[in-house]
Amino acid sequence: MSHAPSKSRTALVAAAAAATVALALAACSDGGSSGGGSTTASGGGGEKVAAVIKGLDNPFFQAMQQGIEETAQTDGVDVTVQAAADIGDTTGQADKLSALAGQDFGCFVVNPISGTNLVQALVPVGAAGTPVVNIDNPIDADAASAANLDIATYIGTDNEAAGGKAGDFVVSKVAAGSKVAIIGGVSGDVTSAARVDGFKAAVGDTVDVVQEEAADWKRDVALTKATDIIAANPDITAFFAANDDMGLGIVKAVENAGRTGEITVVSVDGNQDALQSVLDGGLSATVAQYPYAIGSLGVQACEVATAGTDLPAEIESPTALVDASTAQQALDAFPQPFQEFDNPLTDLLP
Template sequence: MSRAPHLRRLAPLAVAASLCLVASACGSDSSSGSGGGDGSVAAVIKGLDNPFFQQMEAGIDAGAQDGDLEVDVQAAADITDTTGQLDKLNVVAGQDPGCVIVNPIDGTNLVQGLAGLAAKDVPIVNIDSPVDADAASQADATPATYIGTDNTEAGRMAGEHMLTLLPEGGEVALIGGIAGDVTSNARLDGFTEAAGDGVSIVQTVSANWSRDEALTQATTLLRANPELAGFFVANDDMALGVARAVSDVGRTGEVEIISVDGVEDGLNGVADGGISAVVAQYPYAIGEMGVNACRAAMAGEDLPEEVTAPIALVTADNVQDALDAAPAPFEEYDDPFAALVD
């Protein structure tokens, strides 16, 4: 049957309570209960050494509380722990979950484990980083739904804003994550498409999602390009390294820096003027929507094939609103899965 869009926005107090619960669980592999049984949800996500995935876990926890579900959250050791993450998936698969949420490190590292779940008709909800469609199809393990950021659109939003900051044009450098990474490439491509001929892109480099590497790369770029007017950076952590490099040469406020993520440190960078703007994506909302998708799947509802998570441009004008609501979105957004089960 047709349902009206379901708009979500969590009060900061509720968000804070959820984060407190998650913080108490970060020392172990389990977030909310031990899992097991047809009514349980298991989640296998990337490493909790990154604040982005800490916020994702907080959203999963909030969704579990809202739906009165048991959730077992397992996290990889770090962004390179592909084999360890598969081992985590195999552990939760053995607990007979009613639904599994996966946030794979790469497109194929979890496919073997997903095939076993699919063979038992366990719904699979894919969040944030997509499972490779061809590999999943060959394994007969296509997820029931995918929930994630439109990274190309996030890059476009950043490119459009850079044009407003540099109306007369100027030289801009791009700093991506890991070379060849799909997410990073989509953000860089979106920026390049939107910026068009309005700026001159002098160089694109990779900094492996590392603040320290971004500091080094930006320092080199600034020395080689003394007229550099802006940076687009594929995540906030690297942008903070870029901001340090810009500060070190005494050009804070002269060189525009725009990044993607919206983690608290990035928002604080906007608030203190080191970063010009961030395109905020919301791992908290992605995690919560993932749990709601599992609730709907376990209730027998048909899930949409793909759902785009919210993004928002955060500048000095609205950064306090973003900080007050963090880690939840500060603007309303549509959660079609909550509409299926409410």
Template sequence: MRTPHRSLVALALGGSLVLAGCGSSSDDGGSGSTASGGDTKVAAVIKGLDNPFFQAMEQGIDEQADQDGVDATVQAAQSITDTTGQSDKLTALAQQDYGCFVVNPISGSNLVNGLARISASDTPVVNIDSPVDADAAEEAGVDIATYIGTDNTEAGGKAGDEMVEAVSSGKVALVGGISGDVTSNARLDGFTQAVDGKLDVVQTVAADWERQKALTAATTLMQDNPDLKGFFAANDDMGLGIVQAVKNAGKADSITVISVDGNKDALQSVKDGDLHATVAQYPYAIGQLGVQACEKAAAGDDLPAEIVSPTAVVTSGVADQALAKFPAPFESFDNPLD
């Protein structure tokens, strides 16, 4: 069985990943979209579209499907914490006739039961962005054809390197997503490793990936640590909440904020000089690669166990370029699925 693991692969986005049109639909209060095409039928279940990261992922899935003539259906959870709702959507889709499934689980195990049913029918599963827990998958007999996503430790490390360059010394605080989340932990670990011996990490808190919670947490952290020099946030929504907290405290000139994702609001904030930097990880490209991998898996082609999607540090010097290319990467990268 091929299950997710971490290894560094150099990738690049080939010319086949370009824009095309898409349509949308929804059911029972959830969100999703449908792209009509040819014989290959792909179902994708992703996290909540309340977050722009997953909006871009959905766009990448739809547009790649339209370009390649793939019949794709995308269903999304009501929010990025709706584990039960997301599981129910996968269970419903698993009862239908799809040639491949793309899954972006909210937690490592919330989709395992539905995936077990899919794997029992020998239908390939492509896991994107957030890994299915390898132990839970093995126990349930889930076979993952490939994992496609950011090397989150590397992304956090890039943010740490940028923070060291920006502030050189002093105290920094970290704001993670949901406590215990694999993706959040990897980014925090990567950042901590990069600043070890150079900056003093005074506290790490969880803000559940949410902007308002991050604003509140940052406000408290600044009160507790009046000499704080920087914040690292594990996603852009939280980073933008921290930016607002820093402004509210009148410390925009003395506190540096760096986050991860590269969503459009964050890129604009970088351009405007509010957010110092974001480590862009291109959910649009992840969505496109997910469709391409499903096409190959459905055709019986072999896939690498893992495909690491690109990341890039976006500072004010390249923010215009990143905005002009959004949601696609502004730097080229090799696509092993072309």
């Protein structure tokens, strides 16, 4: 997201290269479920930051972890990263945060699985006056207010706008009145709902949304759902998936049905395997967001907050639609944005 997770362009290039190699190795060794874990990256004895993120069974959060750790090492921050066991491990994630909350950290970066699952664990953190930086998935504002929890800043994607970019792409690819299906994440999830709402607003009445399903953010569930949708609607022309993992499940269902190249599939995230799928002609497009940079900005926001400087209430991370014409460019730049982005924290960093 930023031009540098550190404060120099040179450091950015080195960090991005290291992260790309690390993620590639993770992808090779990961059988699809890395599980929860804890890592510590020492930045030379500086401010101590705790980060609690979603499950590393999804490459999106592997990239986020890399962004957090690379930036901490470069900027002289000691960071401890805890990850949920998987993307549905709401209780386990809260337990890990509770264990960290009693320790001597100067700032917390949190990426909750749901809008409320980390609120109670954050109560003692807020009571102690320790800054809380919320990234990627927003903490429910009403729940935070009820718990008297003050969030220093929220850093993440405009998910409605991301869904809108996917909708615009679908409208450009299919005929008016075409049948389209939507596969969202966990039912009731704020992020999924925003992406789906943005998609629907963009397509409007131009297409016929014949079915909408929830696949819990999981590839295998999306594969099953999409298989059933194709069987019930043989004239389906396009799918929208609220994340890349589900998008790749849909791609497999399309392939199994012998419909590759006939059915447009667009998703959101811009993970490395999704970018490769776009390049290879699987996914039609992905709306890329940049988890490496979201993690990087989370650490930088903690640096600003612990220095006593006020943060903006929200920091929007960039998105970009990646299709066959830009997939190679996006892969070459991964995990960094392939389009320029001005880091709003640059002038605030100590």
